[in-house]
Amino acid sequence: MIQKAHFTLLFCLMIGFSSTAQKYGVYRKKQMFLGISGGINFSLPTVTGKFHVLEPTDKGGFVSDKKYDNLFRNSGSQFAVHWMYSFSHHLSLTVQPGYQTNGMNYFSSFAWSDSTENSGFKRELHHRQKFSYITLPVLIRWDFTLNQFSPYVKLGVQADFRHQGSKVIRYDNTIDQAETKSQLFVTNEAGIKEHMNRFNIGVVAGFGVTYFTKYAAFGIETNVNFRFLKIIDDETRFADYSGFTMQYLDVFDQFMLPTLNLQLTAKVPITRALTLNILRKKRY
Amino acid sequence: MYQKSIVKSGSIFVLMITLLSVFAACKKEVKPEDAFVKVYNEQGGNTIYNPLSIRKTPDQGYLILSAFDGWKIQLMKIDKLGDFEWKYNLPDTYVNAVPNIIIRGGNYYFVCMDQVGLFAKVMQININAKNATEVKDFPYVLYPTAVFASEQSIFLQNYNRSSYQTEIYKLNETLTDTLLSGKVDVLDNVEERLVDHITFAGKRMPFFISETPEADHVVMSGFYKYSFSLIFMDENLDFTGVYNGSNYNGGMNAILPLGNSNYALARYSYSSLYFNPLTFIDPTAIAMGESIGANGVPEIDASKPVLIKSLNLDSKKLVACITSTQSNQVLIQFYDSKTGELKGKKYVGQNIPFTVADAATSASGELILLVQATIMGGYKRIATIKIDKEQINRTIE
Numbered sequence: 103m104i105q106k107a108h109f110t111l112l113f114c115l116m117i118g119f120s121s122t123a124q125k126y127g128v129y130r131k132k133q134m135f136l137g138i139s140g141g142i143n144f145s146l147p148t149v150t151g152k153f154h155v156l157e158p159t160d161k162g163g164f165v166s167d168k169k170y171d172n173l174f175r176n177s178g179s180q181f182a183v184h185w186m187y188s189f190s191h192h193l194s195l196t197v198q199p200g201y202q203t204n205g206m207n208y209f210s211s212f213a214w215s216d217s218t219e220n221s222g223f224k225r226e227l228h229h230r231q232k233f234s235y236i237t238l239p240v241l242i243r244w245d246f247t248l249n250q251f252s253p254y255v256k257l258g259v260q261a262d263f264r265h266q267g268s269k270v271i272r273y274d275n276t277i278d279q280a281e282t283k284s285q286l287f288v289t290n291e292a293g294i295k296e297h298m299n300r301f302n303i304g305v306v307a308g309f310g311v312t313y314f315t316k317y318a319a320f321g322i323e324t325n326v327n328f329r330f331l332k333i334i335d336d337e338t339r340f341a342d343y344s345g346f347t348m349q350y351l352d353v354f355d356q357f358m359l360p361t362l363n364l365q366l367t368a369k370v371p372i373t374r375a376l377t378l379n380i381l382r383k384k385r386y
Numbered sequence: 387m388y389q390k391s392i393v394k395s396g397s398i399f400v401l402m403i404t405l406l407s408v409f410a411a412c413k414k415e416v417k418p419e420d421a422f423v424k425v426y427n428e429q430g431g432n433t434i435y436n437p438l439s440i441r442k443t444p445d446q447g448y449l450i451l452s453a454f455d456g457w458k459i460q461l462m463k464i465d466k467l468g469d470f471e472w473k474y475n476l477p478d479t480y481v482n483a484v485p486n487i488i489i490r491g492g493n494y495y496f497v498c499m500d501q502v503g504l505f506a507k508v509m510q511i512n513i514n515a516k517n518a519t520e521v522k523d524f525p526y527v528l529y530p531t532a533v534f535a536s537e538q539s540i541f542l543q544n545y546n547r548s549s550y551q552t553e554i555y556k557l558n559e560t561l562t563d564t565l566l567s568g569k570v571d572v573l574d575n576v577e578e579r580l581v582d583h584i585t586f587a588g589k590r591m592p593f594f595i596s597e598t599p600e601a602d603h604v605v606m607s608g609f610y611k612y613s614f615s616l617i618f619m620d621e622n623l624d625f626t627g628v629y630n631g632s633n634y635n636g637g638m639n640a641i642l643p644l645g646n647s648n649y650a651l652a653r654y655s656y657s658s659l660y661f662n663p664l665t666f667i668d669p670t671a672i673a674m675g676e677s678i679g680a681n682g683v684p685e686i687d688a689s690k691p692v693l694i695k696s697l698n699l700d701s702k703k704l705v706a707c708i709t710s711t712q713s714n715q716v717l718i719q720f721y722d723s724k725t726g727e728l729k730g731k732k733y734v735g736q737n738i739p740f741t742v743a744d745a746a747t748s749a750s751g752e753l754i755l756l757v758q759a760t761i762m763g764g765y766k767r768i769a770t771i772k773i774d775k776e777q778i779n780r781t782i783e
Contacts, residue, residue, distance in 0.1 A: 157470045160428040214431035223431060336416035340423040347423060349737040
């Protein structure tokens with residue numbers, strides 16, 4: 103639903119921009135911009151190491167393998183301060199210190215049987231995690247045109263500093279990979295900060311469009327962030343800071359967490375000139 | 387002007403990121419075998435497991451001896467990651483495995499009991515064949531209660547239901563013959579208590595045997611003259627002294643001889659547990675156990691097993707007192723073995739009931755706990771918790 107709304111918004115903006123007469127060119131060279139950005143993100147956990155607490159000892163025993171949600175079900179959000187300096191009319195440096203929360207969900211289940219028929223015990227657990235970071239992306243931006251409506255691409259690095267993490271488990275007693283509302287229990291939110299690595303670094307690449315007006319610029323962009331380092335701290339995996347390890351027989355796998363974000367930006371030029379007007383009449 | 391400062395700032399940032407990345411990459415690599423928590427599960431919900439003993443094997447894995455459904459016996463082998471390899475349920479004629487797997491000459495043994503005759507049987511564990519075979523039976527050793535192996539000797543304790551005596555036997559290196567024996571009077575029929583103990587139907591009595599480092603005394607916890615007592619014997623298994631418990635409601639939970647008649651010990655009186663990491667005990671005294679000074683630890687559940695292990699951590703010699711708390715956690719208290727000073731505490735587990743059963747330490751300073759974990763509200767399962775040296779180091783800093 104959110105996804106659909108964003109594509110609709112993007113489409114409307116593009117139509118709006120296209121319909122604007124391109125009478126002016128954007129004078130960006132040696133200009134500095136300051137603004138804000140915010141939006142949503144989607145994460146796709148890529149498991150690099152599987153870990154589990156429950157070890158089946160009988161042949162054909164019930165092995166619970168975690169099943170991770172797909173990209174668009176792992177949603178989060180981010181916001182940032184947006185600073186940009188243009189070396190030339192096309193090439194700019196962008197720094198966007200911000201705060202990002204990545205969502206990541208998975209599902210596990212367990213079953214036991216009793217000698218009495220139909221008196222077994224089943225439990226299905228839906229694990230919902232939030233990983234929050236202070237982010238510091240530094241990117242090079244290339245604008246394809248000097249027009250007010252200016253598409254661009256970006257490429258750079260992003261450093262992430264752990265801030266906090268939280269986890270909630272929603273569980274019921276029917277194994278059907280869906281939450282059974284009539285049986286649903288929800289745990290308290292537990293902190294998982296100590297299970298996360300303190301620092302991460304990765305590459306960021308993205309594209310977007312900016313619409314420049316006389317005094318401000320508005321845009322929409324999407325970025326992909328691929329972190330190089332592990333998300334989970336191997337040293338604290340079994341330390342059970344959340345209290346969920348033994349109670350819900352849950353321990354984190356090791357995984358990477360590539361993220362796709364979609365965000366809106368708004369920025370204003372900061373200049374020493376008396377006028378802030380960044381638009382110039384086109385000669386041609 | 388702008389551009390120069392921006393390029394300069396950019397360079398500083400790149401340098402900072404590079405340093406952080408190098409720092410992150412240099413972080414000590416944690417191997418999966420260094421620390422883990424595993425619960426060994428079977429789908430049958432009715433089976434209750436009571437772990438008894440864990441020993442390291444040459445392949446860096448572990449052998450686990452357990453009781454299930456009362457006094458039946460199961461052996462389980464796990465690998466160095468804690469992953470299950472195999473299990474072997476012994477035939478029903480073999481019951482009441484006595485805690486402690488014995489290692490002798492590279493072979494693994496345990497002592498159990500004949501289901502009908504109630505006498506002791508020595509079993510050898512065949513790791514390659516994934517089973518256990520009977521080595522020897524001792525028809526005159528009824529109700530085996532504890533077995534212990536020091537570097538020099540192997541001792542087996544039992545209760546003789548005919549003579550109302552606690553007996554102790556010194557076994558040979560292959561556990562096929564008795565070399566010495568000693569006896570003390572109980573003067574009371576404690577068979578009912580013993581049946582509760584071996585079938586896990588009632589209170590488990592903390593039977594144990596130990597030997598002083600000088601090998602001049604054997605010390606054991608067992609029934610003695612209407613009480614559950616700490617009994618001292620000399621190297622010929624002749625009685626030398628005793629610290630009486632208060633009837634059957636008090637006694638010693640565990641003991642670790644430190645040399646020169648110094649001991650770390652845990653004793654109980656009804657539901658209270660007392661601990662002393664370093665105390666002198668006269669092996670020739672006849673006294674009450676309560677006369678041995680010790681500090682009460684109210685958070686510990688005195689009815690559950692207490693383990694006292696020596697642990698060498700780099701140059702530090704520690705005494706680890708491992709207990710189960712009233713709030714169902716495992717509490718490990720580390721003491722300096724020379725001064726008795728408390729160096730640190732570590733709590734393991736939360737939210738589900740844990741009962742510690744045994745622990746194995748290694749020369750490299752690692753510690754693996756064998757516990758009974760009650761999962762999902764009611765399934766009593768065997769679990770292992772491995773704690774690496776770094777975690778212990780952080781606890782005692």
